Amino acid sequence: MRKLNLNYYYKNLIIVFIVTCLPMAIIAACNYFIAVKQIETEVKRNHQLQLQQIYNSMEKQLSHLELIGNQWGFNPIFNSDLLNGDLRQKPDTTRELLVSLRILKETNPLIDNAVLYLQKDQLLISDDEGINSITEEPTKQTFQQLLTMKSSLFWWDHPISALKYKNKVNVALVHKVQGLEGAPFGTIILYINKSQLDDWLFPLNPDGEGVAFILNKDGEWVTNGRRQSSEPIELDEAVRQEVLKQGRQEGDFIYNQNGVSYSVTIGLLSRNGWKYVVATPLSKLTAPVILVSKLGLAISLIGLLVAFVLSLLASRSIYRPVKHLVGMFMDSVGGGTAPVEKNDEFQFIEGKWRKMIHESRELHVNLEQSRQSLKEGLLLQLIQGHLYFFSEAELKEKMSLHGWNGDDKGFAIILVRMDGIADKKGKFHEGDEQLATFSAVNISQEILKSSCKDAEVINFYDLSFAVLLAYPSELPKEQVKSDLFRLSGELIDILTRFTQMRFTVGVGKLVYLAQDIHKSLEEAREALRFRDLDKNEQILDMDNILPLAANHVNYPFDIENAIIQSMKMGVQKEAVRQLEYFVEDLKQNQGKEMLFQQGMLQLLGSILHALLKSGVYSAALHRDGNLFEQLSAIKVPDEMLRWMRSRIIEPYVTELSNTREKIMKQIVNKVIDAIHEHYHTPISLESCADAHGITSYNLSKEFKQYTGTNFIDYLTNIRLEKAKELLRTTDMKMNDIAERVGYQPTYFIRIFKKVEGTTPGRYREMKVTHFPVDP
The missing domain is CATH 3.30.450.20 (PAS domain)
Structure with missing residues (x-):
C-alpha cells in the first residue's frame, strides 16, 4: 500500500490552533493600529484646539495693537x-x-x-x-x-x-x-x-x-x-x-x-x-501602546508554539482511524496503483467516493440515453419503411421491448412542419432550425403526455417532426380522424403561441399493420404539398383534398426575361426587384406549394441556362452542392426569394463585375499600346472603341479611370514628348516634325504653345545650342 503523507491533516490542525490564538493577536494588532491612529487623531485635535485659542488670542492682541496705533x-x-x-x-x-x-x-x-x-x-x-x-x-x-x-x-x-x-x-x-x-x-x-x-x-x-x-x-x-x-x-x-x-x-x-x-x-x-x-x-506618545501591542503579539506566538507541540503529540493517535480507512479504500480500488491527489487524504477519500457516484450516475444516464436513442432509431426507421424485411410479429415484438404494445392497434401519423424561421417578429432566426424544432418537439411531448395519448414524437431536425399515435382497432375510422384533427388543432394553437411561427399539419391515413406505418407518413407528406401559400395554419388530409383542375398554367415569362437581362447587365438591384415581382406573381397564380415550387425550379433552370450561354458561368455557384436539391428543400416563398438572391443573383453579378473589370483593363492596356505605336497616324477614341467592340463612352470612362487622364490628353502628351525629342536631337524642319508626330504644321505650333507655354522654335533655341554633326 502506498504510504500517505499527513501534510493536509497537520496543516489543518495548525490552522485550528492559529484560530485559537487569533483573538489575542487580533486584539494586539487592534491596539497597535487602532490605538496609535486614535492617539494621532487626538493629538491633532488637541493641536487644533490649542492653535485655535492661540489664533484667537493673537488676532485679538494684534487687533488691539492696530487700534492703539490708529488712536x-x-x-x-x-x-x-x-x-x-x-x-x-x-x-x-x-x-x-x-x-x-x-x-x-x-x-x-x-x-x-x-x-x-x-x-x-x-x-x-x-x-x-x-x-x-x-x-x-x-x-x-x-x-x-x-x-x-x-x-x-x-x-x-x-x-x-x-x-x-x-x-x-x-x-x-x-x-x-x-x-x-x-x-x-x-x-x-x-x-x-x-x-x-x-x-x-x-x-x-x-x-x-x-x-x-x-x-x-x-x-x-x-x-x-x-x-x-x-x-x-x-x-x-x-x-x-x-x-x-x-x-x-x-x-x-x-x-x-x-x-x-x-x-x-x-x-x-x-x-x-x-x-x-x-x-x-507622536512617537513618544504612542510608544506605550506599541510596547503593549508587541507584548500581545509575542504572547500569541508563544501560545501558538506551545499549542502546536501539544497537538503534534496528540495527532498521531487521533489520526490512526483515518489512515486505516484510506488504506482500505486504496486496496479496494487497486492497491498501490491508486494515486493520492496532492497528499490530501480527505480529498482522496472524497474524490474516490464522488467518482464512484459520478460513474454510477453516468452509467445510468448513458443507459437511459442509449435506450431512448434505440427507441428513436427504431421508430424513425419504422415510419420511413426501412424495416420492411421484418415480419409483422417481429416488428411488434421490437416495439413492445421499447414500451409499445402494438397488438390489436391501429396507427396514424401526424406530420407537423414549421415555417417563418426568418420572420423578424418570431422568437427564432436563421440558423436556429434545430433549436426551433427541438423546442416544438418538447412542447408537443408535454401536450401528448398531459392528454394521456399512446403516442411518440419523432424529430426530423429540419423544422418538421412526426407524431406516431396508436388507437384501439375497434374504434371507428371517423372517430379516429376526428381525434387526429382535434389533436392537430391543439398542437397548432399551442405551438404557434409559444414559438411565434407558422405551422402546417398533414394527417396520414389510419393503418392496422406496423409494416404499413410508413404509408401513413407518405400520405401526410403528400398532403403538405397542397398547402395554400396565403394561409398560415392549415390541417391537410388527402381525403379532403380535391384533385387539381387542368387549367392553363400562368408562368411569368416576361419577368423571367427581365431578371436574366438585369443580371447580364450587372444591375443587381433591378434583378432583385424583378425577382420579387416574379415571386409575388407566382404566389398569386400558383397558390399551391407544389406548383409554386415547380415554378421556382423552372426559374432556376432558366437562369443557369442563360448564364451558361453568356460565358460567365461560375463554378462558385455550385460550391455548396446541388442547387436544385437546395431549392427543393425550401418550402416558404420568402425563404426561396432570399435563397435566390444570395446564392444566384449576388454571386453572378459579382463574378460578372470582376470579369468585366479584367476585360476593360486589358482593352485600356491595348489602347495605350496602340497610342504609343501609332501616335503619328490619325488615331481617335472612336476608332479604338470600334476596334475592340465597345462604345466610345465606355472606353473614355474606363481609360480615364485607369490612367487618370482622358484619351485626347494622353495622346497629345505622347505626341508632344516625341516632338520635343526631335526638337532637341535633330535639325528637322517644323513642318516635318509636325507631320512626324501626326499634326498639321499650324495646329502643331498652336497646340505646342498651349501646352508648353512657348513655340517649338523658341523651345529649340532654349534646349539646344548646336546639333550633333554626323561623322
Whole structure:
C-alpha cells in the first residue's frame, strides 16, 4: 500500500490552533493600529484646539495693537508743529513727546519699544534713547520707504532700527503721521516684544521635545519660541524648510526626522500674514501602546508554539482511524496503483467516493440515453419503411421491448412542419432550425403526455417532426380522424403561441399493420404539398383534398426575361426587384406549394441556362452542392426569394463585375499600346472603341479611370514628348516634325504653345545650342 503523507491533516490542525490564538493577536494588532491612529487623531485635535485659542488670542492682541496705533496716530502731540524749528532746542515739547512714547509703549504688552521718525531732520525719538539723528544713507532710504507705503497703518517685516537699542524681533507696526495738508511727515513705529510672542508659543511646546515658531510672509523667522536662544535649532530649521517646500498656508501633515514622527500643524494670521507652525512628536506618545501591542503579539506566538507541540503529540493517535480507512479504500480500488491527489487524504477519500457516484450516475444516464436513442432509431426507421424485411410479429415484438404494445392497434401519423424561421417578429432566426424544432418537439411531448395519448414524437431536425399515435382497432375510422384533427388543432394553437411561427399539419391515413406505418407518413407528406401559400395554419388530409383542375398554367415569362437581362447587365438591384415581382406573381397564380415550387425550379433552370450561354458561368455557384436539391428543400416563398438572391443573383453579378473589370483593363492596356505605336497616324477614341467592340463612352470612362487622364490628353502628351525629342536631337524642319508626330504644321505650333507655354522654335533655341554633326 502506498504510504500517505499527513501534510493536509497537520496543516489543518495548525490552522485550528492559529484560530485559537487569533483573538489575542487580533486584539494586539487592534491596539497597535487602532490605538496609535486614535492617539494621532487626538493629538491633532488637541493641536487644533490649542492653535485655535492661540489664533484667537493673537488676532485679538494684534487687533488691539492696530487700534492703539490708529488712536495714537491722531494724538495732538504728533502734529505738524514738530516740523517747526529744531526739536532738540524745545525741551518742553521733547519731554512731552518722550512721555507720550513711554505711555504708548506701556499700553500693550506686545509693544517692546515705541519710536517716532521725523522726515524733516531725519530724527528718531524714543523713550529709551531720546533723540538720535539718522546718518547712514541706506537707513535713511529705508525710513523714507515707510512714507511711500499706500496704507497709513501697516506691518513691516524688515530691520528698520538705526538706534543703539537692539530689537529682538524685526517686526513692527507702522503708522504714518499726517500733516495739515494730508501728506505724512513721519511715522510712529511700534516694535513687537519677542518675549510676549514666546509666551504665546510656550504652551504648545512646554517640554521642548517639539517645535513652535512663527514665520513672516516671506518664510523668515519671527520667533522660534525658545527664550534661551534666538538662533533656530536643527529641528526648527528642518520643519521650516518642509513647510516652505509644501507651500501650505494652513493644514496638517506628518513629518519624520531621525526615526521620530512629528504631527505638524500650520495656521495663518489674517492681520499680518504671519504663519505659525507647531510640531509635536507622536512617537513618544504612542510608544506605550506599541510596547503593549508587541507584548500581545509575542504572547500569541508563544501560545501558538506551545499549542502546536501539544497537538503534534496528540495527532498521531487521533489520526490512526483515518489512515486505516484510506488504506482500505486504496486496496479496494487497486492497491498501490491508486494515486493520492496532492497528499490530501480527505480529498482522496472524497474524490474516490464522488467518482464512484459520478460513474454510477453516468452509467445510468448513458443507459437511459442509449435506450431512448434505440427507441428513436427504431421508430424513425419504422415510419420511413426501412424495416420492411421484418415480419409483422417481429416488428411488434421490437416495439413492445421499447414500451409499445402494438397488438390489436391501429396507427396514424401526424406530420407537423414549421415555417417563418426568418420572420423578424418570431422568437427564432436563421440558423436556429434545430433549436426551433427541438423546442416544438418538447412542447408537443408535454401536450401528448398531459392528454394521456399512446403516442411518440419523432424529430426530423429540419423544422418538421412526426407524431406516431396508436388507437384501439375497434374504434371507428371517423372517430379516429376526428381525434387526429382535434389533436392537430391543439398542437397548432399551442405551438404557434409559444414559438411565434407558422405551422402546417398533414394527417396520414389510419393503418392496422406496423409494416404499413410508413404509408401513413407518405400520405401526410403528400398532403403538405397542397398547402395554400396565403394561409398560415392549415390541417391537410388527402381525403379532403380535391384533385387539381387542368387549367392553363400562368408562368411569368416576361419577368423571367427581365431578371436574366438585369443580371447580364450587372444591375443587381433591378434583378432583385424583378425577382420579387416574379415571386409575388407566382404566389398569386400558383397558390399551391407544389406548383409554386415547380415554378421556382423552372426559374432556376432558366437562369443557369442563360448564364451558361453568356460565358460567365461560375463554378462558385455550385460550391455548396446541388442547387436544385437546395431549392427543393425550401418550402416558404420568402425563404426561396432570399435563397435566390444570395446564392444566384449576388454571386453572378459579382463574378460578372470582376470579369468585366479584367476585360476593360486589358482593352485600356491595348489602347495605350496602340497610342504609343501609332501616335503619328490619325488615331481617335472612336476608332479604338470600334476596334475592340465597345462604345466610345465606355472606353473614355474606363481609360480615364485607369490612367487618370482622358484619351485626347494622353495622346497629345505622347505626341508632344516625341516632338520635343526631335526638337532637341535633330535639325528637322517644323513642318516635318509636325507631320512626324501626326499634326498639321499650324495646329502643331498652336497646340505646342498651349501646352508648353512657348513655340517649338523658341523651345529649340532654349534646349539646344548646336546639333550633333554626323561623322
